[in-house]
């Protein structure tokens with residue numbers, strides 16, 4: 001069996017790993033570069049129980065455990081570690097905090113412990129994604145650089161994909177192109193996926209800051225707007241911060257995603273205000289990316305309705321790094337055994353949403 005996976009983000013690479021581990025031939029087709037999009041530019045924060053009570057609870061819990069298992073068993077390094085997580089406020093006047101984070105300004109009131117090493121963790125998302133591909137490659141998977149420009153369906157079955165117009169045959173095709181999965185609505189009866197833009201900065205703090213993630217509400221002086229930054233110190237001596245979204249539409253080419261300078265300026269000013277460590281640190285990345293989201297906010301994981309051998313795995317929104325391993329594992333079971341065993345995929349069945357009319361897509 002030969003499975004073709006369209007898209008080399010955290011989701012595509014995790015599926016490649018779990019399939020190849022079971023002895024299946026896998027080719028990942030990536031247009032731009034491994035983890036070039038959200039999978040390389042996201043926070044990489046993982047939480048065991050923050051999705052409890054939601055349809056993704058089971059997926060998230062399974063995936064949190066799988067992250068630990070993968071880090072312990074694969075001979076590679078993607079900066080996996082457990083950490084504490086705190087919540088607090090800044091810019092609302094002097095408030096008393098209940099916890100002290102040495103790297104935060106005195107004006108920041110840290111009022112809540114949100115997670116501990118038993119419930120929260122992190123990875124470097126780009127390093128994780130690349131490591132999944134390397135691990136898959138050790139089981140025989142291959143990566144092919146090229147743009148997927150079509151999926152061939154013959155007699156109700158997906159038989160091949162087109163890469164820049166050239167045909168590559170396979171027994172199953174998985175669409176895992178993040179927000180660009182909407183392009184596959186031209187080729188398969190799939191519901192649309194949208195891209196929501198987020199900006200982030202990476203600071204080089206030279207020495208490692210303690211393993212303390214922070215989720216703040218920050219009232220911006222002047223505008224009075226309330227921002228919700230997320231700050232993740234990493235083991236490599238950097239701090240990743242995200243917190244300002246953007247309205248710009250998804251560009252067709254992943255290489256054309258550009259940050260908005262106004263958003264980055266606001267993010268930087270906020271960072272310098274809330275932490276003396278960030279105020280003194282050079283910025284080594286100024287970036288933007290799009291998280292994939294379906295119409296009802298739940299992932300799309302399952303078969304393309306009515307087309308044998310065609311599948312989709314995307315729409316993981318703010319939890320795509322967390323949920324990548326369990327998605328990969330469940331997709332491997334679905335493709336090879338006919339049903340997922342480790343996680344119930346019913347809430348994520350693509351058939352729950354109407355397919356996008358291809359004529360609508362062509363119209364714009």
Ligand SMILES: Cc1cc2nc3c(=O)[nH]c(=O)nc-3n(C[C@H](O)[C@H](O)[C@H](O)COP(=O)(O)OP(=O)(O)OC[C@H]3O[C@@H](n4cnc5c(N)ncnc54)[C@H](O)[C@@H]3O)c2cc1C
Nearest residue numbers: 007009011031039042043044045148178198319320321322
């Ligand atoms: C600011 C921000 C912070 C986030 N923080 C976290 C976090 O802390 N924890 C967490 O769990 N999640 C987080 N997320 C969400 C997470 O990053 C995403 O859900 C996840 O990366 C999506 O992965 P993906 O593989 O589905 O898509 P992507 O990473 O977008 O990958 C899709 C890939 O498909 C490729 N592609 C596109 N078109 C084609 C084509 N035609 N042919 C071939 N390849 C193609 C692209 O180049 C890209 O590499 C965050 C998201 C954002 C925006």
